[in-house]
Amino acid sequence: MANVLIIGAGGVSAVTLKKCALLPQHFDDIYLASRTLAKCENLQQEIGKDRIKAVFALDADNAQEVTTLIKKLNPDLVVNLALPYQDLPIMDACLATQTDYLDTANYEPKDLAKFEYSWQWAYQAKFKEAGIMALLGSGFDPGVTNVYTAYAAKHFFDEIHYLDIVDCNGGDHGQAFATNFNPEINIREITQPGRFFENGEWKETAPLSVREDLDYQNIGVRASYLMFHEELESIVKHFPSIKRARFWMTFGDAYLTHLRVLESVGMTSIAPIDFKGQQIVPLEFLKAVLPNPGSLAEGYTGKTCIGTYITGLKDGKEKTIFIYNNCDHKACYEEVGAQAVSYTTGVPAMIGAALMLNKTWHKPGVWNMEQFDPDPFMEMLNEHGLPWHVLECESPFTK
Numbered sequence: 561m562a563n564v565l566i567i568g569a570g571g572v573s574a575v576t577l578k579k580c581a582l583l584p585q586h587f588d589d590i591y592l593a594s595r596t597l598a599k600c601e602n603l604q605q606e607i608g609k610d611r612i613k614a615v616f617a618l619d620a621d622n623a624q625e626v627t628t629l630i631k632k633l634n635p636d637l638v639v640n641l642a643l644p645y646q647d648l649p650i651m652d653a654c655l656a657t658q659t660d661y662l663d664t665a666n667y668e669p670k671d672l673a674k675f676e677y678s679w680q681w682a683y684q685a686k687f688k689e690a691g692i693m694a695l696l697g698s699g700f701d702p703g704v705t706n707v708y709t710a711y712a713a714k715h716f717f718d719e720i721h722y723l724d725i726v727d728c729n730g731g732d733h734g735q736a737f738a739t740n741f742n743p744e745i746n747i748r749e750i751t752q753p754g755r756f757f758e759n760g761e762w763k764e765t766a767p768l769s770v771r772e773d774l775d776y777q778n779i780g781v782r783a784s785y786l787m788f789h790e791e792l793e794s795i796v797k798h799f800p801s802i803k804r805a806r807f808w809m810t811f812g813d814a815y816l817t818h819l820r821v822l823e824s825v826g827m828t829s830i831a832p833i834d835f836k837g838q839q840i841v842p843l844e845f846l847k848a849v850l851p852n853p854g855s856l857a858e859g860y861t862g863k864t865c866i867g868t869y870i871t872g873l874k875d876g877k878e879k880t881i882f883i884y885n886n887c888d889h890k891a892c893y894e895e896v897g898a899q900a901v902s903y904t905t906g907v908p909a910m911i912g913a914a915l916m917l918n919k920t921w922h923k924p925g926v927w928n929m930e931q932f933d934p935d936p937f938m939e940m941l942n943e944h945g946l947p948w949h950v951l952e953c954e955s956p957f958t959k
Contacts, residue, residue: 561588562917565633567620567650568641569594569603570742571854571898572664572699575906576641576913577603578896579944581611586914591633593618594642620646626653637662639913641906644668644675644745651683651694660692660916664699664909665745666790673748673830677793680926688925695921696928698912699905700866700885701727701807702791704946706929707937708868708883709795714934716881716950717872719801724869724957725789728810729901730779731862731889735851737818740901743847747819747828755788756806757796768816774808776865777949778886784808794928801872822846857899860889864900869957880953885946895945904946911940 564580564587566573573592580587592600593616600615614633619625620642630638630653640650640663647667654661668675680696687694697703705725713720729740739746754765770786789807796802811819822828827846832839867884885904892903912929915921921932929937941948 562586562637563589563591563633563635564637564639564913564917565591565593565630565635566639566641567593567618567626567646568643569596569599570641571857571902572741572906572909573641574603574854575896575898575902576639576909577607577612579907579910580913581607583910583914584611586917589613591616591635593620593629595619621649623649623652623656626650627656630654630657630659635659637913637916639909640664641909643742645670648679651680654692654694655683655686655690658690658692660922661687661694662698662909662912662916663694663696664703664905666696666702668745668748671830673752675749675790677790677928684926691924693916693922693924694926695912695916696926697791697794698909698929700908700946701725701789702794703905703908703912703929704885704941704948705866705868706791706795707934708948709799709870710930710932711934711938712868712870712872712881712883713799716879717870717874720799720870720872721801721803722869722871722956723795723802723805725791725807726774726776726784726865726867726869726884727808728774728776728779728782728784728865729862730776730782730810730864731860731900733856733860733899735856737815738851738856739853740856740899741853741905743850743853744843747843747846748830750787750809750811750819751823751828752788754786755792756786756804757792757802758804768811772808774810776810777867777882777884777951779863779865782810783812784810795930798928798930853902854898857889857893857897857902860893860899863888864904866904869953871956878956880956882951882953882957883948884951885941885948887946907944907946908937908941911937911944914940
C-alpha cells in the first residue's frame with residue numbers, strides 16, 4: 561500500500577489529484593487537505609470518494625496542526641501543493657513524523673519577496689538522519705527543466721557550458737489582466753530584480769529590463785524577459801562546468817503595462833498599510849480582485865512552450881540542443897478541466913510522487929530533481945501528457 565496526503569486545493573492540486581486517481585498502482589489511498597474545506601469537498605465529489613478517501617481543513621502554516629494530521633493518516637508521502645510560505649512548516653511536520661516530502665516551489669518568507677533554496681537545503685542533515693526524503697521543485701520550471709538538464713548531461717554531453725531556460729505562454733484567456741497561477745506569488749516573483757549566473761558569480765539586472773525576441777516552437781516570436789528562477793540556483797550547483805545560466809519568460813505589452821501601473825500606485829507592495837483601522841497588504845487585496853487562475857481554463861486557447869537550450873562539449877566538439885514541450889490549453893481543459901500552466905505543474909508533481917513511492921527515486925536527505933536518474937521521469941512525461949522533443953541546433957543560443 562502507498563498512501564499520499566496532498567496539501568492544497570488550487571488549480572495545480574486539481575490536476576495532480578486527477579492524475580494520481582488514475583494510477584492506483586502508485587497511489588492507493590489519497591487524502592486531501594486545505595485551508596478551505598469546501599474546495600477539498602468539491603474535488604472529492606468530482607473525482608470520487610473511492611479515490612479521494614477523506615478531506616480535511618488544515619492550516620498549513622501551523623506545523624503542529626500538520627503534524628497531528630500526518631499522525632492521524634500515516635501517509636507514505638506528503639505532497640505540498642500549498643503556498644511557498646508553508647514549505648518549512650510542512651517540512652517540520654514531516655520531520656516530526658518521519659514522513660517523505662515533495663513540493664513544486666522553494667520556500668519564500670511571507671514578509672520578504674525573496675526565494676532561494678538555502679532554507680530548505682539546511683534540512684539536509686536532519687532528513688538524512690531521520691531516514692526520510694524531501695524532493696524539491698517537482699513542477700515544470702523548476703522540475704522538468706532540471707530533469708531536461710540531467711537528461712542532456714547523461715545522453716548528449718560530456719560537459720555543459722551554457723544553459724538558457726525559456727518559458728512561453730502563447731495562450732489567450734481573454735482577460736485584460738490575469739495571472740496563470742496564484743497572483744500573489746506570481747507578482748512577487750516577476751517584480752524582483754533579474755539574476756543570472758556567469759563565470760562563477762551571480763549578476764543582477766533591474767526587473768524585466770533585459771528583453772530578447774525569441775522564436776518558440778509551434779508558437780512563433782515572442783518578447784522574452786530575463787528573470788531569476790530558482791532552478792538556476794540548483795542546476796549551477798550540481799553541474800559545475802556551467803559557465804552561464806539564464807532564465808527567460810514571455811510577457812505581452814498589455815500585461816506589462818497593467819503591471820507597471822499597479823506597481824507605480826503601490827498595489828504590488830507586500831508592506832502592510834492602514835485601511836479604515838485595519839492592516840491590509842496591497843498585493844493580497846489585489847489578489848482578491850484579480851481572476852482566479854482556475855477560472856481561466858474554459859475558453860483558453862493556444863499553447864505553452866517551455867524548454868532548455870543547452871550548449872556544451874561532446875567528444876571534444878561543441879553542440880547545442882533544445883529540449884522542450886508544447887502544451888495545449890484547450891486539450892488540458894478537455895482532459896482535466898484545467899489550463900496548461902496548472903497542467904504543466906500538476907503532472908510533474910504526480911510523476912515525482914510516483915517515483916518516490918515506488919522507490920525508483922528514493923534516498924534519505926533533501927534533493928533537487930537533477931540529482932536523480934532522469935530516464936524514468938522522462939519516460940513518464942511521455943506517458944502522462946507532457947511529451948518532449950529534442951532538437952539539434954545549428955548554432956548556440958548566444959543572445
